[in-house]
Amino acid sequence: MAAGKDGAIRASNATDIDAKTLGEAEKLHAVDFPKDALGRIAVSIAGQVQAVKAVRGLPKALDLQPASRFDPRMPGRSYKPQQNRLRLHDEKIPPLPKADIDIAYASVTQQAHWLRTRQLTSARLTDIYLDRIRRIDPKLHAFITVTDSIAHAQAKQRDAELAAGQSRGPLHGIPYALKDVVDTAGILSTYGSSLYRDRVPTEDATIATELRESGAVLLGKVATAELANGATWFGGMVRNPWNLEEPSGGSSAGSGSSVAAGLCSFAIGTDSLGSILNPADRCGVTGLRPTFGRVPVHGCMPLTPSLERIGPLCRRIEDAAIVLSVINGPDPTSIGSIDFGFEYDSEIDLSKIKVGYSPKWFDQVGFGSDVAGTTDLTGMISTSRGHLNGLAAMQASGVEMVEVELPKLPYYALLESLYVESAAIFEELTLSGKDAQLIAPWADSWRQSRFLSAVDYYQIERFRRQVMQMMDEMFDRVDLLFTPTYGSFDLLMVANFTGHPGITFRSGFAELATRDLGAVPANPAGPKHRITSNVSMHGRLFEEGKMLAVARVLEEKLDVWRERPPIG
Known part of the structure; x- marks a missing residue:
């Protein structure tokens, strides 16, 4: 990727990628492939780059949810149902001050x-x-x-x-x-x-x-x-x-x-x-x-x-x-929603x-x-x-x-998931160069996330x-x-x-x-x-x-x- 005169980020042309380019990219991902493999990948990688650019070019609402769903519950575990019930502490409340x-x-x-x-x-x-x-x-x-x-x-x-x-x-x-x-x-x-x-x-x-x-x-x-x-x-x-x-x-x-x-x-x-x-x-x-x-x-x-x-x-x-x-x-609109009652009993x-x-x-x-x-x-x-x-x-x-x-x-490696998810949601700010206007220190974190491989x-x-x-x-x-x-x-x-x-x-x-x-x-x-x-x-x-x-x-x-x- 390269920055244009207006600050926007431009995708590199796949035809510019050769074995030397990939050799340098190996350093980003801590891998070391055979040299002849790099030559073959340089020829075939154009399709991968094109797929990325095609998806990137599609309009996506900010609240578009991913296909993958996080669920904190562990497979095989049962979680005792709860009634929606509050039992507050019997506190003596004074008169209005x-x-x-x-x-x-x-x-x-x-x-x-x-x-x-x-x-x-x-x-x-x-x-x-x-x-x-x-x-x-x-x-x-x-x-x-x-x-x-x-x-x-x-x-x-x-x-x-x-x-x-x-x-x-x-x-x-x-x-x-x-x-x-x-x-x-x-x-x-x-x-x-x-x-x-x-x-x-x-x-x-x-x-x-x-x-x-x-x-x-x-x-x-x-x-x-x-x-x-x-x-x-x-x-x-x-x-x-x-x-x-x-x-x-x-x-x-x-x-x-x-x-x-x-x-x-x-x-x-x-x-x-x-x-x-x-x-x-x-x-x-x-x-x-x-x-x-x-x-x-x-x-x-x-x-x-x-x-x-x-x-x-x-x-x-x-x-x-x-x-x-x-x-x-x-929340019927959210893939992450879990329907679970909430019980509170102060007399534990x-x-x-x-x-x-x-x-x-x-x-x-x-x-x-x-x-x-x-x-x-x-x-x-x-x-x-x-x-x-x-x-x-x-x-x-x-x-x-x-x-x-x-x-x-x-x-600390878990933090990469946070950066990747937020970089994807606010991708438009990165690709347009608007991230340069942010007060919050997001811009370089989101840019760096572009270099994390999908496998990693x-x-x-x-x-x-x-x-x-x-x-x-x-x-x-x-x-x-x-x-x-x-x-x-x-x-x-x-x-x-x-x-x-x-x-x-x-x-x-x-x-x-x-x-x-x-x-x-x-x-x-x-x-x-x-x-x-x-x-x-x-x-x-x-x-x-x-x-x-x-x-x-x-x-x-x-x-x-x-x-x-x-x-x-």
Whole structure:
């Protein structure tokens, strides 16, 4: 391939390919073929190049799905069916506070109670959040679009329905924010990119419809990092409410920041490689990444068909259980959809739970890999007292702790699947040269993916199956895996590619200098800020209920969720 004067990528002419060309190409794929074979391939390869060009030239909708289907379930395994049932903890809910800020930071459960008992109206709750967005968001850049008029109209309707004795469920009248990769009819849905900043879809995504029908009130569209990569969109970098000098994490950057700053009751994020868990960890909120296939992805920005998931970011554990109960369900338009019920029972018997952990995971945190020979992207830093408090709380909870270790395998190779899938979805940007306009660091990753052979990609997918088998065997020994969110980057990445659910939630605090997107401060000697520390759990497929129930017990024991960031 070569770049034209306009920056577009032109396909090389197959007649230019000779044995010497192929000899150089061998280096890209770590192969060494007989010299006479290269001469023969140079003659026959024209047909292969023509086939590639023919398919490339066909019009393809951005949301066109591949013929291959990823399914996290293992052959021969049975998965116990679940009823759609919530059994929340019997919490004594106090009367409505007088101060707006106390109402804004209350849990979904508390707000829903005040709405049902007519102590609070959805209109007032919505106004509280819209006022906070106006005052605070200019410091955070968390919202791309604020839907004031829609929010007011929906809140007024929800109040009228409650006055008539009609409730749509636990989210009735609750204001929320939606990541701007989710289509909303008649409302800007920009993907966080200047290339799509004027994009207005004509239909709602399935999840947007589900939330509207559940009675939730849409406050607006919160920032996604451009095309779901990083923490920056065309309006700027989303800030962490605990330290405005550092990014909020990504790519569900606005979701994490807005929930932490009390700008909404909850937010929706999406995840292809930690894009829910990362901002939730950075901002000290609860982030739930459900089992692959649980939540409908129809109408959301396509990026990685075998990886993408949708989940809630909330201030408390049971809020996440409530939201998942609403958005869980089959999607007849998606090849990856799995129809599976969701049960949550807060009164779990902890003595029957086995929790796997490694002391190494509670030694350091960061984006480094345990695999020799990999690049340490951002370095590692010692775990905080908050992380260790989380471990102590788990050990004292009554569960059985089991030491585990991940086998030494080249997990980093799985990342190639993410790059290949996203490069295929957004191929038009690469071939047209528009990728040069991106803020997000996608362009060279997508260009590099063009040089990965199809055979090697398929072998990586076979390796992925090996990793799925490994995790399946590990979950024969334990119910959950417990770690600081980035205590093992390998584990976080593996659970992403195997489709297992994960949750992160606050366990304490740390004093740390300003970070960039990594875990290590850019200047460790710089001024210290009080920031949050999160721990995470990864569970068996479809066992979010068990994971959430254990997390709720820890949330109660640690009792650190109440502290608010210094903003607003």
